[in-house]
Amino acid sequence: MTITGEMLIGASAHRGGQGGFRAVDPATGEALDPVFSGGGAAEVERACALAWAAFDAFRETGLEQRAAFLETVAQNILDIGDGLIVRAMAETGLPRARLEGERGRTVGQLRLFAQVVREGSWLEARIDPAMPARTPLPRADIRQRHIPLGPVAVFGASNFPLAFSVAGGDTASAFAAGCPVVVKGHGAHPGTSELVGRAIRAAVASCGLPEGVFSLLFGTGNEIGTALVADPRIKAVGFTGSRRGGLALMEVASRRPEPIPVYAEMSSINPVFLMPTALASRAEALGKGFVASLTMGAGQFCTNPGILLGIEGPDLDRFVAAAVEALGASSASTMLTPGIHAAFDAGVARLAGSGAVTTLARGMACSGPNQAQAAFFTTTADAFLADTELQEEVFGAASLLIRCGDVAAMKAVAETLEGQLTATVQMDAEDKAAVAALIPTLERKAGRILANGWPTGVEVCHAMVHGGPFPATSDARSTSVGTLAIRRFLRPVCYQDIPAELLPEAVRDGNPLGLWRRIDGTLGQD
Ligand SMILES: NC(=O)C1=CN([C@@H]2O[C@H](COP(=O)(O)OP(=O)(O)OC[C@H]3O[C@@H](n4cnc5c(N)ncnc54)[C@H](O)[C@@H]3O)[C@@H](O)[C@H]2O)C=CC1
């Protein structure tokens, strides 16, 4: 498939009038062909008009047709073949194995949402039949189903060019809900974005859907993203990126005459609690496991273990020695963009320069452009509690070990943490009581609590929560990974005494869709 550098607006490919740009291979610093054109207000207007025009037809597609659309997108992505992986490698510096795995995750995610669409429980159909004889007042016939919010703006993330980008979780869940999608592609991987965008566009056409179901826009500054979120036809936003970017888009969305929800996944330092017995029994293995998680993908995961908490003593020293050895042997790796690399170096310099922080280890020296040397620091619980800046995410392979006096100090630190995507406990059976005391705090702070694993690598499944209180996300009630992500783009509508022939199929008598429905409070398939 050829990459042309055009934006995809409905069925047409379009060269915008704003400044052109090229992707950069971060491993060499070289600009890649072709030149991509940037869009502005005119392209936003066209894409949103088409999306709005498509909405009513798309939202009432049959469950089977919509599921087949998601499966066609998945197949079309696979059919691009190796060209997709090669382009993504060049644009991101990420290795082949990682990108092949990410493609599998992306395709699997689309197929999982197809199953969800078919199964139909997301419609949450409820029927409270009329009670004309009820006294003192009769009850009307009241029915409820969920409908999609409307066209969704999706911002592709830099660090997952497939799974959190053009056909990533935000797009898959919005399509599953019945929302047209306008993607603002990330400028770091425009060629990858165009290839995937063309795969989606072909699926829209072959599934007989209106062209406005999908558009892909590019633009260099903030203008295009701002215009997209401000457009009155956009009804929700999905975003993964920086806290600054997420906050800026939340501000735009809240200032609209009709404010809309922004589901932004932003920043998280993912605390790991090294419980005493676990540390005593396997400090060395934990040290190695930690470094493997920290350095994976050059640390460019929002689930990266950015802080560790352990109790002072010889077992923690053994953990540190093992981690220092593993980290010292970790090679420098190419980061996604020169900007992300510069932000990592600045964050590491900030920690290294703090009087309260000691540098424990750095990874191997850099040997090419945009490479990052992993970094491991330590501080005390008192110092951490005194300086809120030590909580700021350093995006990349940098982590801070907080030395605590006892389990109570660990809990005190946990209480001061901002909202997190994850919280991890490394524990043995004897640590259970201490962990039980910690869990209520962790539940308030994080979207996912895990034991004896590492937070990087999110499973795409029904029970997953990839979310959490601010600043991990802008809305703690949601997840951006897993099938519950569909909820973000739905809202309930109630039908009171609506004549049977005007009711949507989901809540009709006789249950033509064969859904699980709550009838007078009882769940069943009647
Ligand atoms: N927590 C996480 O999952 C991630 C965090 N980051 C953080 O973000 C930093 C920069 O990386 P990027 O991926 O470029 O994230 P970013 O937040 O700068 O950009 C993400 C997308 O949002 C758009 N955008 C950003 N600010 C905007 C604004 N004010 N108005 C309109 N559109 C806006 C950008 O054009 C881009 O398409 C990294 O150094 C890292 O600190 C990056 C990726 C993932």
Ligand SMILES: O=C(O)CCC(=O)C(=O)O
């Ligand atoms: O750890 C993962 O698999 C997902 C990480 C993520 O969501 C991110 O880095 O934006």
